[in-house]
Amino acid sequence: MTPLSRRLTTIIVLIVAAVAGAFxxxxxxxxxxxxxFAHTRQGYLLGWIGLGIILLVFVxxxxxxxxxxRRWPRGWFQIHLVAGVVGPLLIFLHSGAHVHAMVPLxxxxxxxxVVLSGIVGQGVHYLALRTLNDRRRQFHEEGLGSExxxxxxxxxxxxxxxxxxxxxxxxxxxxxxxVFTAMHVIxxxxxxxx
Amino acid sequence: xxxxxxxxxxVPVVAMATLVLVALLGWGSFRDPETLWAPGDLSRYHAxxxxxxxxxxxxxxxxxxxxxxxxSETKFAERSKTAVGTFHREVITQQKTCLACHTxxxxxxxxxxxxxxxxxxxxxxFRATGTSSCSACHQFGTRFGARPTLxxxxxIHRLLEKGHGEHHLGRMADCLKCHTAGQYEAGKGDHExx
Numbered sequence: 001m002t003p004l005s006r007r008l009t010t011i012i013v014l015i016v017a018a019v020a021g022a023f024x025x026x027x028x029x030x031x032x033x034x035x036x037f038a039h040t041r042q043g044y045l046l047g048w049i050g051l052g053i054i055l056l057v058f059v060x061x062x063x064x065x066x067x068x069x070r071r072w073p074r075g076w077f078q079i080h081l082v083a084g085v086v087g088p089l090l091i092f093l094h095s096g097a098h099v100h101a102m103v104p105l106x107x108x109x110x111x112x113x114v115v116l117s118g119i120v121g122q123g124v125h126y127l128a129l130r131t132l133n134d135r136r137r138q139f140h141e142e143g144l145g146s147e148x149x150x151x152x153x154x155x156x157x158x159x160x161x162x163x164x165x166x167x168x169x170x171x172x173x174x175x176x177x178x179v180f181t182a183m184h185v186i187x188x189x190x191x192x193x194x
Numbered sequence: 195x196x197x198x199x200x201x202x203x204x205v206p207v208v209a210m211a212t213l214v215l216v217a218l219l220g221w222g223s224f225r226d227p228e229t230l231w232a233p234g235d236l237s238r239y240h241a242x243x244x245x246x247x248x249x250x251x252x253x254x255x256x257x258x259x260x261x262x263x264x265x266s267e268t269k270f271a272e273r274s275k276t277a278v279g280t281f282h283r284e285v286i287t288q289q290k291t292c293l294a295c296h297t298x299x300x301x302x303x304x305x306x307x308x309x310x311x312x313x314x315x316x317x318x319x320f321r322a323t324g325t326s327s328c329s330a331c332h333q334f335g336t337r338f339g340a341r342p343t344l345x346x347x348x349x350i351h352r353l354l355e356k357g358h359g360e361h362h363l364g365r366m367a368d369c370l371k372c373h374t375a376g377q378y379e380a381g382k383g384d385h386e387x388x
Contacts, residue, residue, distance in 0.1 A: 034308050035297060039233060102230045103219060168201060172208040179212050187231050193255025
């Protein structure tokens with residue numbers, strides 16, 4: 001197993017365990033209650049908290065794009081990573097494993113795509129890109145020609161290319177997530193009351 | 195480590211897909227709003243007769259006024275058992291919320307009355323106390339599924355005295371354990387036959 005596939009497997013296992021854990025905990029909280037936890041006052045409150053934490057992730061891209069002379073906002077990037085995992089986990093706890101309506105389902109699906117692409121980008125693609133560049137530098141130092149290096153790194157470059165897909169998904173899909181989340185929140189307030 | 199810039203076509207493609215989905219959801223909201231917005235299927239009692247606006251007021255949520263529009267005092271007087279009718283006519287007069295005991299969107303086969311609200315004593319209790327409504331002895335809260343509390347009134351005091359110590363809390367619900375078919379069975383309690 002290559003380091004890349006080991007990293008990918010670890011991430012998949014952790015994600016499945018975290019989501020299953022959130023669903024199981026929601027089921028546990030629903031025991032003895034006439035309504036599922038997700039439909040209780042506490043469940044709604046958790047949705048608001050999850051959304052609040054998720055909104056923190058947007059500080060990083062905003063800071064990154066505004067004021068180009070400033071340094072890369074490392075602190076906000078770390079908050080982006082943590083809030084991008086904790087917030088969605090609270091949303092899984094808020095939703096439980098019994099989604100019915102299409103609008104929150106679409107918001108949840110868009111959230112999953114954004115979070116998964118972000119995790120793959122940070123956890124897998126970054127490793128692939130770093131390994132590829134390290135190996136390329138190593139071959140250069142050994143005196144190999146560019147064509148020879150490209151030939152030797154063909155498989156690794158193809159992998160890096162494949163995982164680069166996260167970049168095309170992560171930021172653009174945020175738009176879809178925000179639109180459906182806004183619709184879900186407005187719908188919940190419209191039908192459930194302010 | 196720098197990543198390549200996003201392909202220019204990605205954002206417009208996602209924006210267009212979002213727009214198309216929002217348009218479809220808007221259209222679907224008129225045709226089949228329950229599938230798009232409801233947290234669960236309506237019960238068999240309401241599925242064929244109620245629309246969203248039958249029970250929900252915009253940004254105010256499900257409203258008791260809307261419930262009473264169909265479940266009026268007259269309907270309870272004409273169609274319900276005496277105890278049920280009396281109780282609900284009291285609830286309507288006192289302008290209590292229907293949501294303290296009733297819920298919806300839990301599926302076609304689900305019970306929409308909180309389990310704590312079924313009469314554990316049986317109809318026998320009304321004969322024994324001379325009352326005709328659950329609220330003669332119980333205070334019902336406003337939170338869905340909350341257990342009713344026992345009032346401190348003459349009816350309760352008389353019932354406790356009648357039991358000579360056998361009618362204590364935790365045992366009151368078991369009327370028919372000792373009073374089989376309305377008759378006291380010797381040996382199952384120490385108090386005299388009433």
